[in-house]
Amino acid sequence: MEPQAVGGSRHDERRFLVGRCEATYNMLWGTVNATTTSCKHLQCLGEPKECRLAPREPGLGGYLPGPGRPQQAADDRRRVRPQETRTRRAADRTMADRCSPRTRRRVASPDRPATPKKNQARARARRETAPVSDDREKPVRVRVAPSPTGDPHLGTAYQALFNYAFARRHGGQFVLRIEDTDRQRSSRESEEEILAALRWLGLAWDEGPDQDGPHAPYRQSERLEIYREHAERLLASGAAYRDFSTREEIARERESGQDALDYVGHSRRHRDLDPEEAARRAAAGEEHVVRLRVPTDGVCTMHDVLRGAIEREWSLVDDQVLLKSDGFPTYHLANVVDDHLMEITHVIRGEEWISSLPKHLLLYEKLGWQPPLFCHLPLLRNDDANRSKLSKRRNPTSIDYYRRAGYLPEALLNFLGLMGLSRADGDEKLSLEEFVEGFDLEAISLGGPVFDQKKLRWLNARYLREDFDAAGLVRLLRSWRLDDTTLERIAPLAQPRLETLGDWGELTAHLFADLVEPPVEELTLEGCEPEQVAEVLQMVAWRVDTLRPFVADRIHGVLRELAEQLGFKLRQFTRPLYVAISGKPASTPLFDTMEILGRDLTRARLRAAVERLGGLGAKKLKKLEKRYQALGGGSGGEGSDDDGDG
RNA sequence: GUCCCCAUCGUCUAGUCAGGUCUAGGACACCAGCCUUUCAAGCUGGCGACACGGGUUCGAAUCCCGUUGGGGAUACCA
Numbered sequence: 001m002e003p004q005a006v007g008g009s010r011h012d013e014r015r016f017l018v019g020r021c022e023a024t025y026n027m028l029w030g031t032v033n034a035t036t037t038s039c040k041h042l043q044c045l046g047e048p049k050e051c052r053l054a055p056r057e058p059g060l061g062g063y064l065p066g067p068g069r070p071q072q073a074a075d076d077r078r079r080v081r082p083q084e085t086r087t088r089r090a091a092d093r094t095m096a097d098r099c100s101p102r103t104r105r106r107v108a109s110p111d112r113p114a115t116p117k118k119n120q121a122r123a124r125a126r127r128e129t130a131p132v133s134d135d136r137e138k139p140v141r142v143r144v145a146p147s148p149t150g151d152p153h154l155g156t157a158y159q160a161l162f163n164y165a166f167a168r169r170h171g172g173q174f175v176l177r178i179e180d181t182d183r184q185r186s187s188r189e190s191e192e193e194i195l196a197a198l199r200w201l202g203l204a205w206d207e208g209p210d211q212d213g214p215h216a217p218y219r220q221s222e223r224l225e226i227y228r229e230h231a232e233r234l235l236a237s238g239a240a241y242r243d244f245s246t247r248e249e250i251a252r253e254r255e256s257g258q259d260a261l262d263y264v265g266h267s268r269r270h271r272d273l274d275p276e277e278a279a280r281r282a283a284a285g286e287e288h289v290v291r292l293r294v295p296t297d298g299v300c301t302m303h304d305v306l307r308g309a310i311e312r313e314w315s316l317v318d319d320q321v322l323l324k325s326d327g328f329p330t331y332h333l334a335n336v337v338d339d340h341l342m343e344i345t346h347v348i349r350g351e352e353w354i355s356s357l358p359k360h361l362l363l364y365e366k367l368g369w370q371p372p373l374f375c376h377l378p379l380l381r382n383d384d385a386n387r388s389k390l391s392k393r394r395n396p397t398s399i400d401y402y403r404r405a406g407y408l409p410e411a412l413l414n415f416l417g418l419m420g421l422s423r424a425d426g427d428e429k430l431s432l433e434e435f436v437e438g439f440d441l442e443a444i445s446l447g448g449p450v451f452d453q454k455k456l457r458w459l460n461a462r463y464l465r466e467d468f469d470a471a472g473l474v475r476l477l478r479s480w481r482l483d484d485t486t487l488e489r490i491a492p493l494a495q496p497r498l499e500t501l502g503d504w505g506e507l508t509a510h511l512f513a514d515l516v517e518p519p520v521e522e523l524t525l526e527g528c529e530p531e532q533v534a535e536v537l538q539m540v541a542w543r544v545d546t547l548r549p550f551v552a553d554r555i556h557g558v559l560r561e562l563a564e565q566l567g568f569k570l571r572q573f574t575r576p577l578y579v580a581i582s583g584k585p586a587s588t589p590l591f592d593t594m595e596i597l598g599r600d601l602t603r604a605r606l607r608a609a610v611e612r613l614g615g616l617g618a619k620k621l622k623k624l625e626k627r628y629q630a631l632g633g634g635s636g637g638e639g640s641d642d643d644g645d646g
Numbered sequence: 647g648u649c650c651c652c653a654u655c656g657u658c659u660a661g662u663c664a665g666g667u668c669u670a671g672g673a674c675a676c677c678a679g680c681c682u683u684u685c686a687a688g689c690u691g692g693c694g695a696c697a698c699g700g701g702u703u704c705g706a707a708u709c710c711c712g713u714u715g716g717g718g719a720u721a722c723c724a
Contacts, residue, residue: 147724182723247722255696267718289722307651316649324722331724355650355719376651379718383657418673422659428673445659448717452657455674465687482660597717 014462023127028451091637140172144198144205145335148190151398151600152544154451155350155380155390158416162377164203165432165439175342176208178219179335181328186221193357197399201409202432207342216343220334220617227329228643229368230337231290233273240322241276244288253593264294264318267469271319285383290323292332292359294438301359305346305375306444312358319361332356336363339372348441350376351448352389359382375441378420378448390451394455395622401600405514406480410467411460419449480511489596493588507588511596515608516583523576523609525568531620533576534613536566538621539628540577541606550599553593559591 022514144160146153167174176198180186195210207213209504217223231563234240250266263542270278271293282288295314302310322333329337339347354376364371380390380539390397400408409432418428429440468476494507502524510516543551543558563573574590581602594602610616616624 132696145724149724179724243722250722293676304651310651311651318720321722326722328720328722335724340702350718351651351720352724356648378652381717389717418658420658422673426672428658446652447654447659449659452674455658458674461687 008116008532027489037646050141058098066473074145084248093501095408096206108584138343138345140167140170140465141175141343142172142348143177143339143342143344144196145177145179145338147185147331147550148194149182150190151183151392152400154397154399154402156194157201157203157347157399158379158380158413158419160198160201161202161413161416162420162441164205164347165436166346166441167206167578169439170438172345173206173214174203175213175344176205176211176218177338177342178209179331180219180221180461181330181331181334183326187548189373191219193400197403200403220329220338223334223338224327224329226341227323227333227337228327231329231333234292234322234366235362237366240292241271241273241275242282242288242290243291243319243321244278244281245272245288248418264316266318269320276408282411287325289318289321292322293360294319294359296364298310298359299331302357302361303352303374304354305373305442306446307376308355314358317358320356322363332359333363335366336360338375340364340367340369344372345641346375346441348377351376364609377444378446378614380419381448381450383450383452387448387450387489389448395451395453396600398603399598401604404481404598405604406512407456407460408463411456411463414463414600415456415459418455419442419451426445429459429466448584468619484583486596490588491594493592510582510584510587510591513583514601514604515604518579518583518612519613522579522585523613525576526572530613531616534610534616535575535620535624536568536573536644537580537606537610537613538616538624541565541610542625542628544594544599544606547599550595552595555591559567562631576609577606581605 079613080139142163144163145157146156146160159394164174166172168234175193178191178194180191180451195208198205205211207218209213209218211218220227231240235242246265254265259498270289278288292319298314299315300312302312302316304310320332321330357374361371378504381387382390382394390392392398396402400410404407413432414428414430414435417430419438422428423430424439465577490508490511494504497507498504522531523530523533523537525536539562540559543562544555546556547558559574559577560570563570566573575585578587578590579585581590582588586595598607
């Protein structure tokens with residue numbers, strides 16, 4: 001278009017006359033903005049409002065749709081779009097056509113930073129806060145801190161991945177710390193499984209329980225003395241106090257539901273006890289906990305890298321227990337002390353921790369330390385109606401499940417990386433290196449992403465197809481589960497049932513499959529309605545879930561016990577299990593099959609069978625869990641559902 | 647209940663900070679067609695969203711307020 005002196009080209013006038021001033025502005029805006037501030041927009045036949053965009057004085061260049069901008073750019077784009085097929089590989093694309101129009105603009109105009117920022121929240125963050133940007137010369141140190149209380153959880157992998165990527169991106173260090181301060185629930189087996197799972201994923205840590213470093217030990221149960229000392233310090237300064245209330249007293253208070261308790265969850269009865277008397281009572285061996293003395297008024301302002309300033313009234317924060325009566329610290333004390341001592345610079349953890357941030361901040365303050373930067377990641381969600389946080393009730397959440405079901409670590413990691421951070425206009429298949437390279441902590445989306453199995457399968461399929469030739473695939477299968485050891489375990493189970501070698505395939509298929517499809521009409525238990533069968537299967541799932549080691553004779557023992565408790569003969573009892581596990585009424589021996597499948601696959605199939613039978617609603621499940629726990633068969637149920645990590 | 651966080655296709659997301667190029671882009675799923683000895687893969691196309699209501703503005707997915715919805719926390723669990 002040819003630049004023309006103002007008053008407007010005919011083109012412009014025509015638009016004005018039909019009352020489409022906005023459209024005209026749109027067309028003009030790109031060139032106008034640099035030179036104009038505000039003016040009376042006389043030609044407008046619509047409302048004669050103040051118009052900031054049109055040129056003030058006639059004769060200015062504002063009406064000129066300058067050389068090639070921006071209308072033309074838009075036209076170009078429109079023309080181009082149809083040919084820009086969505087499946088062109090990233091490599092075929094230029095930087096410019098790989099990104100969004102907006103980003104393209106950024107790329108084109110070097111005066112703007114090319115990093116897109118997210119969300120109004122982040123806008124607020126910029127405006128309202130000047131978060132702590134502490135000594136930036138310090139090398140980045142981050143950590144993932146799983147608690148070894150169950151299966152290696154996808155959430156742990158997710159946190160680990162983002163911490164890992166951040167550390168690598170900034171040439172920093174990534175620490176693995178085991179938060180085993182829950183004496184009842186923690187186990188060494190679980191810890192080992194978690195390490196193995198993270199190793200399988202390829203997320204190597206620089207320091208950890210198995211990888212000595214300057215801040216060892218990396219297992220909190222081995223640092224008890226450190227926490228005790230810090231608790232003493234807090235006690236001495238009055239930042240903490242001893243509370244001699246019994247659990248029963250607290251429970252009773254809560255039950256009575258006094259208003260004052262609503263906020264803080266317990267009375268602060270011992271808050272003002274004379275410290276010396278308290279110390280005496282403690283010395284005399286009276287059982288007590290140590291609590292943090294939280295201010296009763298004022299506001300705590302916290303900063304989150306993604307959310308900016310967050311405010312919370314101190315009166316709403318409880319006097320957190322720091323040291324339990326068994327002398328173990330709670331998460332809150334341990335994580336603050338360790339993060340400081342281990343020189344963690346950025347705490348990247350799950351959103352579930354936001355509400356305890358005030359306490360953590362207070363601890364840093366009272367200990368006289370500078371807090372790290374906090375970044376709370378959204379929680380992975382279930383694919384159900386209300387998108388609750390990812391739980392194994394609805395989804396397989398164990399990393400081991402995905403491994404045994406035949407997913408590749410690259411695919412799982414890749415997929416996890418897509419949760420919250422995306423390359424929306426590029427190829428979504430990307431390696432860990434590529435992920436790290438493009439990693440931008442501040443660009444994470446805040447909406448809790450649903451863990452979509454279907455998309456994971458698609459990604460996994462691409463890895464399988466694209467990254468292996470025939471020989472490679474064979475090697476992969478061998479290293480997965482078609483190894484001699486596994487086959488030799490299966491052989492004795494199959495042999496008696498084999499009439500020809502040709503039977504092998506069908507006979508053993510269920511030992512390698514992810515899920516099987518048991519016919520509902522075969523999922524029966526003598527004298528039981530389908531719902532009762534579902535209940536039985538659910539209880540077996542719970543029982544199996546905590547069983548370590550997961551071997552045939554242990555499984556046998558545990559199931560026989562459960563059968564007795566429920567008043568069934570083992571023979572009857574196992575019938576729906578066969579069907580649920582193998583998909584058929586007759587198959588390889590149950591307990592051995594379960595052992596070969598492993599805990600995760602076994603559980604997944606039991607759960608799938610429960611769903612096939614119509615499922616159990618939340619209420620029924622709750623009731624059932626009570627009944628189950630009354631059987632006293634060890635912990636289990638959904639209580640051990642989540643595996644938080646800090 | 648209370649507090650905190652969040653809000654674009656069914657799902658993952660781009661765009662939001664610095665409002666105009668958004669007729670809202672991509673991917674998964676779904677549907678159809680092509681290719682093909684079947685199926686898958688691949689290719690092409692289709693369906694499909696700015697939660698709602700106010701405000702600011704010439705102009706709002708974008709800024710502000712409110713509502714609604716969802717999540718998290720409310721433990722001597724993490």
